[in-house]
Amino acid sequence: MENHIKSNKNYLNPNLSLKILSKELNLSEGYISQLINKNSNLNFNDYINSLRITDAKNMLVDSEYNNYTILAIGLESGFNSKSSFYTAFKKFTGKTPVEYKKSVRNL
Structure with a gap:
């Protein structure tokens, strides 16, 4: 499965x-x-969202997606709204997508 x-x-x-x-x-x-x-x-729902967040995290650090907005990355990851994406992202990472992107870019 x-x-x-x-x-x-x-x-x-x-x-x-x-x-x-x-x-x-x-x-x-x-x-x-x-x-x-x-x-x-x-x-x-949490299981599916965890897979989506993994994809989103990969997109946020991949330079190929630099032109994508945070919302576009959320939608590409399978979320159907900005709020559901942000809520799930914060739940699984402890950060907003913007905070996550900044933190990994500064490594």
């Missing part, structure tokens, strides 16, 4: 849900949720 999500980059779909994933994998929503909780200690 994890391989399916990561290799297909399903998490980049802002509309990804347990229902969609259960149809793709032909597994029940409850079972997928249970697997994610057991193996990552995160609920489904």
Whole structure:
């Protein structure tokens, strides 16, 4: 399941849900949720958001994305709004995307 999500980059779909994933994998929503909780200690939304934040962090430090706004990076990472991106980013990194970008650029 994890391989399916990561290799297909399903998490980049802002509309990804347990229902969609259960149809793709032909597994029940409850079972997928249970697997994610057991193996990552995160609920489904937090697990998907953690993958999105990893992508966003990579984009924030990649010079190829220098012309992207912070919002564009959030949207490219699978978030559907600025507020959900900023909230999740702060939750997983302890910093805003701007603070993170500045901190890694100053290394």
